[in-house]
Amino acid sequence: MPTTPDTSKTMKLERYNSYLRKLHSTKLLNASSKFLFRVTLLIALVLILFFTITYPPLSDNSHPYRRHQHHSFLSTSLFSGSSLVGGASWEKQVRHSSTPRRLNGFSVLVTGAVGFIGSHCSLALKKRGDGVLGLDNFNDYYDPSLKRARQNLLSKHQIFIVEGDLNDDALLTKLFDVVPFTHILHLAAQAGVRYAMQNPQSYVRSNIAGFVNLLEVAKAANPQPAIVWASSSSVYGLNTENPFSERDRTDQPASLYAATKKAGEEIAHTYNHIYGLSLTGLRFFTVYGPWGRPDMAYFFFTKDILQGKPIDIYKTSDQKEVARDFTYIDDVVKGCLGALDTAEKSTGSGGKKKGPAQLRVYNLGNTSPVPVGRLVSILEGLLGTKAKKHVITMPRNGDVPFTHANVTLAYKDFGYKPTTDLASGLRKFVKWYVNYFGMEPTKSIKGTQRADGSS
Numbered sequence: 001m002p003t004t005p006d007t008s009k010t011m012k013l014e015r016y017n018s019y020l021r022k023l024h025s026t027k028l029l030n031a032s033s034k035f036l037f038r039v040t041l042l043i044a045l046v047l048i049l050f051f052t053i054t055y056p057p058l059s060d061n062s063h064p065y066r067r068h069q070h071h072s073f074l075s076t077s078l079f080s081g082s083s084l085v086g087g088a089s090w091e092k093q094v095r096h097s098s099t100p101r102r103l104n105g106f107s108v109l110v111t112g113a114v115g116f117i118g119s120h121c122s123l124a125l126k127k128r129g130d131g132v133l134g135l136d137n138f139n140d141y142y143d144p145s146l147k148r149a150r151q152n153l154l155s156k157h158q159i160f161i162v163e164g165d166l167n168d169d170a171l172l173t174k175l176f177d178v179v180p181f182t183h184i185l186h187l188a189a190q191a192g193v194r195y196a197m198q199n200p201q202s203y204v205r206s207n208i209a210g211f212v213n214l215l216e217v218a219k220a221a222n223p224q225p226a227i228v229w230a231s232s233s234s235v236y237g238l239n240t241e242n243p244f245s246e247r248d249r250t251d252q253p254a255s256l257y258a259a260t261k262k263a264g265e266e267i268a269h270t271y272n273h274i275y276g277l278s279l280t281g282l283r284f285f286t287v288y289g290p291w292g293r294p295d296m297a298y299f300f301f302t303k304d305i306l307q308g309k310p311i312d313i314y315k316t317s318d319q320k321e322v323a324r325d326f327t328y329i330d331d332v333v334k335g336c337l338g339a340l341d342t343a344e345k346s347t348g349s350g351g352k353k354k355g356p357a358q359l360r361v362y363n364l365g366n367t368s369p370v371p372v373g374r375l376v377s378i379l380e381g382l383l384g385t386k387a388k389k390h391v392i393t394m395p396r397n398g399d400v401p402f403t404h405a406n407v408t409l410a411y412k413d414f415g416y417k418p419t420t421d422l423a424s425g426l427r428k429f430v431k432w433y434v435n436y437f438g439m440e441p442t443k444s445i446k447g448t449q450r451a452d453g454s455s
């Protein structure tokens with residue numbers, strides 16, 4: 001009988017060898033995985049360090065920073081402030097300022113809140129119990145100290161201003177993360193008709209890129225806010241119909257400023273159409289009053305007359321007087337609030353349209369144009385001083401010869417009815433002016449002016 005060879009020793013040996021092989025390979029594996037682990041850890045640490053330095057977290061209070069440091073090409077010239085954004089106390093201020101104090105009150109993000117119209121609207125909204133959060137970049141198009149003074153006034157009424165730019169999408173997104181705004185009153189813009197020839201890019205950055213950025217954030221927000229925003233009477237450009245109606249043509253802008261505002265109206269149409277954003281554009285007609293803009297004629301005429309400097313009064317090339325439908329700030333504020341009150345909700349959410357949404361455009365003017373010469377006569381009377389007048393032909397600078405609003409539509413939809421004539425409005429402006437700049441009121445402008453603009 002063949003004997004079965006005794007394999008038990010060889011098998012043991014083989015098992016032992018395979019055990020050694022496994023042990024060896026496990027050690028190798030352990031060694032290599034340790035190495036890999038360390039390398040990965042190192043890379044991760046380097047990456048974390050890189051991103052922490054480059055993109056500090058918004059909510060990290062221990063890293064206060066200028067909001068705009070890492071942002072795009074747009075940021076450099078647009079940011080002027082040094083807002084410290086993020087952190088629990090910042091969020092608390094943002095929430096507190098935005099919280100309405102009346103039943104069914106609004107929570108409104110006001111852009112350009114320390115601007116002329118923005119500051120007046122913010123106060124009016126807050127006074128009636130709405131929540132208001134301001135956003136402003138405090139740029140130096142005109143003296144930022146006036147903007148700081150308006151900010152002080154707003155802060156006395158518990159309105160918090162976030163210092164930042166429309167083009168800062170991270171900041172805007174953060175604001176919408178913190179507050180479910182019901183409305184945006186978008187008044188931030190590069191204003192002024194003639195300055196567009198000196199600095200055209202600033203108009204593109206604010207009035208087009210900035211507006212698109214705001215709409216992008218608004219469209220993605222949940223809930224989407226309703227938006228009321230500042231267009232301009234300048235969109236009527238070379239329109240010859242009189243008075244200007246919203247149905248008139250607006251495809252002949254005379255300045256780049258007007259062209260960017262007109263572009264805004266077209267962009268509004270697009271965002272309404274694609275995303276269901278509720279959008280209302282307000283065409284303001286040469287708004288003036290206390291806390292006004294120093295770049296506007298009524299303001300610098302006042303300054304120049306008081307300082308005995310000459311002023312240029314434009315006439316058209318066919319020797320006609322140039323006229324404007326000057327509109328008093330309080331009337332415009334009522335129009336802005338009326339537009340907000342009648343704005344329907346946006347229909348989309350999270351960037352998706354759910355149904356058709358409201359799209360509106362309104363004239364907000366005074367309905368009675370006044371020649372610039374007459375404006376100067378009123379100022380002379382109020383200031384008790386004769387102006388040194390240079391009547392010259394209007395340079396080709398983007399100005400239009402006249403403006404005149406038909407406001408039937410705004411009256412029909414939200415009862416807009418201007419009630420302040422130019423003489424009464426300028427009287428209030430001059431009172432504010434002499435008080436603000438610390439001058440002695442002349443006989444004709446006697447009376448005191450409180451800091452909030454009321455007499």
Ligand SMILES: O=C(O)[C@H]1O[C@H](OP(=O)(O)OP(=O)(O)OC[C@H]2O[C@@H](n3ccc(=O)[nH]c3=O)[C@H](O)[C@@H]2O)[C@H](O)[C@@H](O)[C@@H]1O
Pocket residue numbers: 191192193231232233234235284285286287295296297298311312313314322323324372394399400
């Ligand atoms: O309502 C509007 O759409 C626009 O109103 C104003 O623009 P404008 O009407 O040109 O206001 P001012 O710059 O204050 O000029 C008022 C009038 O004074 C005239 N003017 C201006 C400057 C000057 O040295 N002399 C002069 O006669 C202008 O031609 C104009 O008729 C604002 O500056 C714009 O931001 C706004 O969009």
